[in-house]
Amino acid sequence: MELIxxxxxxxxxQEVYRHSSKITNCDMQFALYSPDNCIDVPVLxxxxxxxCTEQNFIQKSGFQQFASKNQxxxxxxxxxxxxxxxxxDENYKLGCGAGFYxxxxxxxxxxNYNMYDYITKExxxxxxxxxxxxxxxxxxxxxxxxxxxxxxxALKNDLYKSVSAFSPICSxxxxxxxxxxxxxxxxxxxxxxxxxxxxQLIKHSKKKFTDIKIDVGLxxxxxxxxxxxxxxxxxxxxxxxxxxxxHQGYDHGYYFIHSFIEQHIKxxxxxxxxx
Numbered sequence: 001m002e003l004i005x006x007x008x009x010x011x012x013x014q015e016v017y018r019h020s021s022k023i024t025n026c027d028m029q030f031a032l033y034s035p036d037n038c039i040d041v042p043v044l045x046x047x048x049x050x051x052c053t054e055q056n057f058i059q060k061s062g063f064q065q066f067a068s069k070n071q072x073x074x075x076x077x078x079x080x081x082x083x084x085x086x087x088x089d090e091n092y093k094l095g096c097g098a099g100f101y102x103x104x105x106x107x108x109x110x111x112n113y114n115m116y117d118y119i120t121k122e123x124x125x126x127x128x129x130x131x132x133x134x135x136x137x138x139x140x141x142x143x144x145x146x147x148x149x150x151x152x153x154a155l156k157n158d159l160y161k162s163v164s165a166f167s168p169i170c171s172x173x174x175x176x177x178x179x180x181x182x183x184x185x186x187x188x189x190x191x192x193x194x195x196x197x198x199x200q201l202i203k204h205s206k207k208k209f210t211d212i213k214i215d216v217g218l219x220x221x222x223x224x225x226x227x228x229x230x231x232x233x234x235x236x237x238x239x240x241x242x243x244x245x246x247h248q249g250y251d252h253g254y255y256f257i258h259s260f261i262e263q264h265i266k267x268x269x270x271x272x273x274x275x
Contacts, residue, residue, distance in 0.1 A: 001130065004029070010068040011036050014058055019126060023118045024081040025111055030123060031058045031076040034131070035068045042072045042137035042272035043127070044265070045160075047079075047119065047146030047153075050177065051097040054078050057143075060254040066265040072272070073133045077123055079146070081112040094180045100172070101149030102196040104185035113185060116196070119149070120157050137161065137275060139268040143257060144222075145169055145177065151198040151212065155205045162271045164213035164264050166257050167220055171227035172197045199227065202234045211241045213267050215260050217250025 005016035012035035021028045031054040035041065044067075048057050054076045057063070067074045080086075080099030087108045088095035099115035128135050139162035142150035147168025154163035172178040172193055186192045194200040212235065216228060228244065235242040250256040 001126065005031075009033070010065040012038070012064065012068045014064060016054060016058075021081075021118060021122060023114045023122045026081045026083045026086055028081065028118065029054055029078050031055070032127075032131075033058070033064050033067050033074040034133075035071050035073070038071075038073055039132045040134050042139065042269060043133045044072055044074050044268050045119070045123075045138070045140045045150075046074060046076045047101060047140070047142030047149045048076065049142075049144030049146050050079070051092050052079050052146075053097070056254070057257075061257050061261050063261045063265060066262045070265050070269040072265065072269045073131070075123070075127060077119060080115060086112050089180075089184075091180055093177055094184055098145070098181065100145060100178065100181050100185070100196070101153065102185065105189065105192060106185060106187045109185050115149075116153070120153055120159065124159060134272075137272040139163065139272055141165060141264055141268065143167060144252065147214070148172070148198050149196075152196050152201055154209070155198070155201045155207055158207075161275055162268045163209055164215075164267055166214075166260070166264075167216045167222070167226060167252055168198065168214060168228075168231075169226055170198045170231035173200070174227055174230075175225050177222075177225060199231050199234045202231065202238050202240055205238070205240075208240055210271065211243050213243045213245070213264065215245045215247065215256075215263070217252065217256045218246050218248050219250055220252040220256075222252050 001019040104113035140150045143166040147165030154160040
């Protein structure tokens with residue numbers, strides 16, 4: 001593992017690491033913010049949206065001051081494998097920047113596009129072996145594609161004790177964002193898709209959270225493509241508490257995230273520090 005960036009920020013350090021991944025069969029990068037005196041602090045993973053790298057969130061959200069104040073480490077992985085020999089597509093909803101946090105089953109994608117196993121298995125192992133954060137106080141958050149990814153990862157893995165999202169894509173089955181991915185990564189196999197679909201998972205999951213926090217802007221240009229009302233209905237049917245906060249005037253971008261990231265940091269730390 002190689003440290004490629006290190007910046008002092010709000011009584012902590014913003015770093016970026018590169019490492020060789022056995023899961024994606026290529027080099028991967030992740031960002032890590034660690035506050036000073038970070039031994040045994042809680043950990044929050046943040047999964048970004050389509051077209052993003054690990055850089056978007058760390059440069060645009062302003063989360064560092066709140067992570068420092070609340071004493072929580074924040075890990076931001078890339079959204080897909082990348083490199084000269086990695087399959088890609090001109091369509092921004094497919095290929096590099098659009099890994100959808102799942103394991104592809106179809107060639108040529110299946111060799112590298114195994115982001116679900118990377119996020120939930122390989123990366124946490126790397127963090128546990130190289131840093132002295134808490135291994136039991138772990139939360140996950142995300143935006144858009146990453147918001148849906150955070151919810152599906154949380155529902156299927158005991159590692160994550162808290163979950164929240166900004167404007168998550170809640171239906172991979174219905175959303176136009178996922179149409180090309182569904183065909184290319186999973187060959188339109190609905191059983192495979194349901195393994196990663198937040199609405200389908202919430203209907204059948206035995207795991208329950210004290211709360212799932214979601215924030216969305218009512219001026220989000222993609223609002224109808226997120227299927228949040230369907231997700232809310234599924235949560236109600238499954239007796240899963242959902243705090244769905246709708247904000248007038250906000251859109252889908254990082255100005256929205258920047259406005260409410262402090263609330264999400266506090267949401268996770270207040271819960272994780274008390275378990």
